[in-house]
Amino acid sequence: MDLSALVKAYDVRGVVPDQLDESIARAIGAAFVDVVFGGQTGAGTAGGMRIVIAHDMRETGPGLARAFAEGAMMRGASVVEAGLGSTDLLYFASGHLGLPGAMFTASHNPAQYNGIKMCRANAVAIGVDTGLRDIRERAGAYLDTGIPAGSASGDVEQVDLLTAYAEYLRGLVDLAGIRPLKVVVDAGNGMGGYTVPAVLGDTVLPALPLDIVPLYFELDGTFPNHEANPLEPANLVDLQRRVVEVGADLGLAFDGDADRCFVVDADGAPVSPSAITALVAVRELAKAPGSVIIHNLITSHAVPEIVAEHGGRPVRTRVGHSFIKAQMAEVDAVFGGEHSAHYYFRDFWFADTGMLAAMHVLAALGEQPRTLTEITAEFARYAASGEINSTVRDQPGRIDAVRSAFAPRTSSLDELDGLTVELSDGSWLNVRASNTEPLLRLNVEGPTDEVMAATRDEALAVIRG
Structure with missing residues (x-):
């Protein structure tokens, strides 16, 4: 079966069930195990073949994830099921546990879509040239001929990693001592409604000096209020209005799987992702002087200028998370940013996390008395x-x-x-x-x-x- 219309350059993405169904997910799960473990089969837990999987709030996620797990177990792997999670929680799980991972999400796509983002152990990205093509071809063959069972079948373990994820992020950016801030957060009925209360709120850890005003925190994969794609200006309107209404210091908008974060200032004006890239880069360079900062080729020219002015080494890359993650690891970059509000951190296994970027913005604002508009003005040159x-x-x-x-x-x-x-x-x-x-x-x-x-x-x- 030809899966080229479903398996894209960076991930799997398609309409359910027309393009992606449980039989296809099962075949991809089997192929994933073959590729990431180099063709071993039947090794089971004793051989160390374990993977971790999570899914977002889309209704089709649990079924697709379980089918993927079935295919993986048929090839001898054991499965750690993290359940509900954001994409960056899955990357955390992959790094924290040292396991290959699969996240079931269609990110910001409409409700009828779902997909799979896959990585090797320690959140190393899998793209078309680094294993995804092989997964596509093996899965297509399994759909034609059936999945051969390994000599030993793996088992399933359920884990809850939300607290560990929140603790890890809080350990990277200290928000306990900042001045009190009022923050409107638009989760778009996506996974930000699950992770924001844990990381920035007080549901699993002690409270921070943040007054969180929630918008659309109810998990709902039908996206009843607006699409969970803050790259589109129309999807920011509710956040902008609410920030002004409540007199908030800033607003944050997450996409469906909460791996991207957009920022608006106290006037409701969007802050360019290039300005956020520069802001976070300066903070990371203060901790690691002289480090490399990655920026893709359509970020503002202000980014490499500011990086150089602060003693860092800017490195330009093409668009796309698998390319950026690979180059970050190759040059040991401390941070990387994209125009699409993907932000990558060496401290997060070179993976992207909108939550950690948001925490840096909150820290930059809360550590001094200026407004966000005043802070980011120096990073917006063009x-x-x-x-x-x-x-x-x-x-x-x-x-x-x-x-x-x-x-x-x-x-x-x-x-x-x-x-x-x-x-x-x-x-x-x-x-x-x-x-x-x-x-x-x-x-x-x-x-x-x-x-x-x-x-x-x-x-x-x-x-x-």
Whole structure:
């Protein structure tokens, strides 16, 4: 069976049950064990073949997770079931227990979707070039021929890791001594409603000087209030309004699986993820002077500038968590940030965690008297377009057209990920193709709003023909 439409570059993602059902999850579970344990079968617990799995609040999660576990056990692995969790809780489990892991989530996708994010032990990412292609091919073959049982079947153990996860994060950022802050948190009916009370509240650990105002903490995979995708401005409106209504110091918005965190200031204005990247980078460099900071190629140019000014070494990478995690480990980076509000930490097994990024923001704000607007102003140096999608059939042809159109004013260009063009007026643009849809994604930045807007409009005119 061909699973190429379901198994993407970084994870498994599809509509349930049309594209992803329990038989497919079972086959992927078996293939996952084969790949991460190098083809061993039948080793059981005695051979150390153990994996950890968790699922988010989507109704289809428990069934898919259990089917995946069945496939894994058929190939001889034992399964540690962590139950409900955020994606970063699963990464914590993988690192804390030293086990390969699988998280059942479709992140910010609509309710009819579900998926699987997989990692090796210690939260090492699995992408298409680091095992996911092999998992896809083995799972497809198992769906055609059946899953052969190993000589020994694994067993199942249930664990609750929420308290250990909260304790670990609190140990990385000390919030006990900050000034009192009022914080509105929009969980979007996603897993932030489960993890925020544990980490920032007082449900499992002593209270912090935080007055948490909850929005949509009820776990509901149908997302009755708005999609759990804070990258879309419409999904931030309720948070922005509530922050102003209650006079909060800031607002936090988590996506469905709570691995990403967006921030708004006391006026309800969104804070750029690039500014958050710079803010956290400065804090991490204060603890580990001279360290490497990873930033992807569509974060603001302010990020590498600020990193260098604070004695760090900025390293530019392509977009995508599996690429960033691999490069972070390769260069031993202390921190990494993406435009999409994924934040990666060496102290968190080089994995991404929106919660830890939120804690750094809270600490930066609570350790001194200034407002968040005042703090982040120094990290916002340029005007940015944000990511703009255009439906395009001939993606390579339109990218070449952009290259030609801007050639007379190009000061440099590269093709690390799509096409990045630096222009003589101080602006730059990146245009790259979607991996899964007939889309081109455009990002533009300039020294002023006017310069950025002119570059953006000219690029869109070329892209859209």
